[in-house]
Amino acid sequence: TADRGQQLAGIQGLVLDISGVLYDSGGEAGGLPIPGSIDAVKKIKASGLRLRFCTNETQATRDKFVEKLQRLGFDIAVNEVTAPATAACRILKERNLRPHLLVHDDLVPEFDQIDKANPNCVVIGDAADNFSYQNLNEAFRVLIGLEKPILISLGSGRYYKETDGLKLDVGAYMKTLEYACDIQAEVVGKPAKTFFQSALAEMGVEPQQAIMIGDDIVNDVGGAQQCGMKALLVRTGKYRPCDEQHPQVKADGYVDNLAEAVDVILKQLHK
Amino acid sequence: TADRGQQLAGIQGLVLDISGVLYDSGGEAGGLPIPGSIDAVKKIKASGLRLRFCTNETQATRDKFVEKLQRLGFDIAVNEVTAPATAACRILKERNLRPHLLVHDDLVPEFDQIDKANPNCVVIGDAADNFSYQNLNEAFRVLIGLEKPILISLGSGRYYKETDGLKLDVGAYMKTLEYACDIQAEVVGKPAKTFFQSALAEMGVEPQQAIMIGDDIVNDVGGAQQCGMKALLVRTGKYRPCDEQHPQVKADGYVDNLAEAVDVILKQLHK
Numbered sequence: 001t002a003d004r005g006q007q008l009a010g011i012q013g014l015v016l017d018i019s020g021v022l023y024d025s026g027g028e029a030g031g032l033p034i035p036g037s038i039d040a041v042k043k044i045k046a047s048g049l050r051l052r053f054c055t056n057e058t059q060a061t062r063d064k065f066v067e068k069l070q071r072l073g074f075d076i077a078v079n080e081v082t083a084p085a086t087a088a089c090r091i092l093k094e095r096n097l098r099p100h101l102l103v104h105d106d107l108v109p110e111f112d113q114i115d116k117a118n119p120n121c122v123v124i125g126d127a128a129d130n131f132s133y134q135n136l137n138e139a140f141r142v143l144i145g146l147e148k149p150i151l152i153s154l155g156s157g158r159y160y161k162e163t164d165g166l167k168l169d170v171g172a173y174m175k176t177l178e179y180a181c182d183i184q185a186e187v188v189g190k191p192a193k194t195f196f197q198s199a200l201a202e203m204g205v206e207p208q209q210a211i212m213i214g215d216d217i218v219n220d221v222g223g224a225q226q227c228g229m230k231a232l233l234v235r236t237g238k239y240r241p242c243d244e245q246h247p248q249v250k251a252d253g254y255v256d257n258l259a260e261a262v263d264v265i266l267k268q269l270h271k
Numbered sequence: 272t273a274d275r276g277q278q279l280a281g282i283q284g285l286v287l288d289i290s291g292v293l294y295d296s297g298g299e300a301g302g303l304p305i306p307g308s309i310d311a312v313k314k315i316k317a318s319g320l321r322l323r324f325c326t327n328e329t330q331a332t333r334d335k336f337v338e339k340l341q342r343l344g345f346d347i348a349v350n351e352v353t354a355p356a357t358a359a360c361r362i363l364k365e366r367n368l369r370p371h372l373l374v375h376d377d378l379v380p381e382f383d384q385i386d387k388a389n390p391n392c393v394v395i396g397d398a399a400d401n402f403s404y405q406n407l408n409e410a411f412r413v414l415i416g417l418e419k420p421i422l423i424s425l426g427s428g429r430y431y432k433e434t435d436g437l438k439l440d441v442g443a444y445m446k447t448l449e450y451a452c453d454i455q456a457e458v459v460g461k462p463a464k465t466f467f468q469s470a471l472a473e474m475g476v477e478p479q480q481a482i483m484i485g486d487d488i489v490n491d492v493g494g495a496q497q498c499g500m501k502a503l504l505v506r507t508g509k510y511r512p513c514d515e516q517h518p519q520v521k522a523d524g525y526v527d528n529l530a531e532a533v534d535v536i537l538k539q540l541h542k
Contacts, residue, residue, distance in 0.1 A: 127404075128404060129404050129405075130404075131403075131404040131407070132402075132403055132404065133398075133399060133400050133401075133402040133403065133439070134400075136402070136439055136443075137436070137437070137438055137439055140430065140437065140439055140443075141436060141437055144430070144437060158450060158451045158452075158453070159411065159415070159451050165408070165412060166408070166411065166412055166415060167408055168404070168407055168408055168411055168447065168451050169451075171450060171451075172407075172411075172447045172448070172450050172451040173447060175446040175447055175449070175450040176439065176443045176444060176446055176447045177443070178446070179429060179442060179443050179446040180429045180430050180439050180440075180442075180443040181429075182429070
């Protein structure tokens with residue numbers, strides 16, 4: 001339609017959520033591609049549009065996460081993915097912050113290029129067994145020793161499920177340090193504005209030139225719109241019909257899946 | 272004065288804070304008696320008034336804490352002290368709650384008489400090194416598995432100081448479980464109404480028949496008044512002159528120390 005054509009004027013890049021948009025997680029292979037999504041990614045890349053993947057995953061390094069998606073058939077590279085650790089590194093560099101890390105051992109390599117001497121902030125991630133009393137106290141002492149304590153949290157999840165039961169997620173321990181220091185953490189990850197801004201900066205695209213495509217009406221659609229982007233909701237993944245009547249958030253469009261979203265966008269752009 | 276005499280009509284029991292009222296903590300002996308306080312306790316006991324000690328201490332068992340006070344010269348017995356663990360046990364019994372304990376090993380004996388099979392609540396204390404990821408997850412799973420999760424926290428402190436540095440206190444970990452389960456903990460200890468009620472029940476005295484004497488305008492004086500008791504503020508311990516102009520809380524009287532408080536009370540009662 002004419003409306004859609006106007007909406008898409010000046011679009012230069014797409015930002016894709018991964019889980020629930022590219023694939024559904026679980027099972028022996030670690031997940032199943034959502035029909036049409038593998039081809040949709042190829043079409044975006046062929047179109048000349050810039051592309052960025054934007055995920056809240058923090059249980060694995062980007063490397064391992066991307067390896068899984070490649071095995072499932074996706075044309076995706078590590079340096080195309082914005083994950084909380086990546087975004088945190090960008091923030092740390094921009095603000096000359098030297099983190100004390102309270103994260104999973106597997107995530108530490110993500111911070112290889114970051115100066116960690118004489119820390120002036122704390123970065124907390126899903127540290128799992130590294131959430132010992134001693135490690136929490138160490139992070140706490142770094143914070144309470146700072147004139148203006150800065151706590152950066154890689155997500156704000158409450159808990160998640162593993163094969164051996166429910167586990168406390170990073171958000172629960174973020175609250176430990178928030179309360180002890182009487183501060184508010186800066187949460188990195190969707191729906192934080194800085195997280196989307198980080199993805200856009202990696203693409204070299206302005207918010208009004210980008211479209212977010214996700215299955216989460218609040219964290220994907222609402223978050224992207226807050227940042228000045230347009231956003232489409234797909235009817236896959238965690239989507240539920242009531243999301244289309246969400247009291248606060250209205251998507252710029254509702255599509256059955258990523259394949260339809262890409263077809264609509266490319267058709268309008270090539271008019 | 273006539274006013275004071277009327278205020279004290281029907282008084283049958285006194286509730287004393289310990290730290291900052293009986294003694295100041297610290298130093299090699301673990302503390303120093305506040306001048307006149309040892310005698311003041313003796314006078315109360317000789318007067319026939321009922322007496323209860325009410326503390327927020329949770330770093331030691333009542334036994335060890337009371338041993339220290341006895342060494343300092345106080346006539347005090349373990350069964351005269353209301354501490355958070357004692358109060359929690361009373362609550363557990365009253366409500367048929369069977370706790371999963373996340374507390375310091377030294378505190379476990381306080382719960383010897385409590386049924387802990389098939390837990391239907393969690394009691395969290397200053398567990399120190401017992402605050403491992405595994406132990407937190409265990410407590411979390413008990414809570415999240417309950418239809419109506421009940422979390423009882425022995426205090427809500429943020430942190431405290433030990434010789435080897437600052438340590439996270441129970442309140443910080445209370446927040447971990449509160450956030451993970453989206454619940455509010457029931458905090459035992461001053462200024463909680465249930466805590467004072469527990470002390471009163473141990474004495475067999477009604478709120479309007481009791482006077483609280485403390486050095487904390489909010490937790491001692493305000494808490495006791497909320498519970499229907501009268502309350503005096505002593506000018507010892509953590510007292511600061513600005514406490515007498517507190518915007519929310521007005522004590523029923525201000526006295527220089529416990530000795531003066533006891534003299535005033537006994538003089539009026541014997542009129």
